[in-house]
Amino acid sequence: MNPNRISPITSLLDEVFYKSSIADMRNFYFSNTRTLENWLLFSDYYLDNKKPNNVITFTALPYVINLMELQKTIKQVAPKDIKHTKNISSDFVELINSLPVINIQFIFEQKKYFIWDSGYDVQSSMLEYIQILAIYVDYWRSSEPERSTRLNKISKNLRCLENLLKSGKKLKLIAAMFLISLLGGYVGSLLCRETNLSSLLWFADRDSTNEICHNLIRDFFQITLIDITKKNIQFSFTTANSNSDEWYSEITRIPDYLTGAVSSFDFNKNLVIDEKSAQMLNLHFRINIKNTFLYKLKIDGESMRIQRMIIM
Secondary structure, eight states, rough: OOOTOOHHHHHHHHHHIIIIIIHHIIIIIHHHHTTTTEEEEEEEESSSSSSSSSSEEEEEEESOOOOHHHHHHHHHHHOSSSOOOSSHHHHHHHHHHHOOEEEEEEEEEEETTTBBBSHHHHHHHHHHHHHHHHHHHHHHHHHHHHHHHHHHHHHHHHHHHHHHHHHHSSSSHHHHHHHHHHHHHHHHHOOOOOOOOOOEEEOOOOOOGGGGTTHHHHHHHHHHHHHHHHHOOOEEEOOOOOTTTOOOTTTEEEEHHHHHHHHHTTTTTTEEESSSHHHIHHHHIIOOOSSEEEEEEEETTTTEEEEHHHHH
């Protein structure tokens, strides 16, 4: 464990990524993108109980292509999200396979609170996390007074979350928000450590997790990124909410289709629950594993285990 990390989960992720994955990532992806500075991150999530898995997906793309042209192309070959699609377009999957993207997916077993056993566990864990963050924010405020306005907003958002936790409301949503921000910040740190990244823009999925305490998810993401890299890089966030109609929605179909397929795959039985997900698995995961990496987070007793997964 790294004693200098705010969350021990990021240390566990390092143990897995830098032992089981980084050689493949460098060989297949970062060897061709390490000099690039400007990066985009798209995300999609399945956090419900109707499929075998909960899944959080991040798709990273260097800003080297025309986004409007990409959006137009995706709209032609995949006009709908996967949940509104009966059959998978092979043209869309070929596009995903050909783009200079890296997809990182995090898989959770079907538990209401994901890595926690109860709402009480969410409350106690998150309240402890807030206390630790408050100490860091106070330190940054004294050491970097020029950032005091921004840090004061973070402190206000932390107090908002503390009150929400103590009320016992929205605990599942808070748990999801924390995991999305932490894992997203970790993916951002990989880009920062493996490339010449100087700016990162996160195109967040339309989701109610973005609505908690004035986009606190953005603060958590950036704090995780800074905590791991020890750099304060240029970071931006699109404030999408559950009802917004974002201009980049077509591009988020890339992580959307990957999320839909993996959430429908039963790893224990090696079976997929619907035909369109089976099509996606055959067209992408069983042909191209060079730019998509899957990790399963599982609780064993009081410890967490993170394992790289491959769908064959």
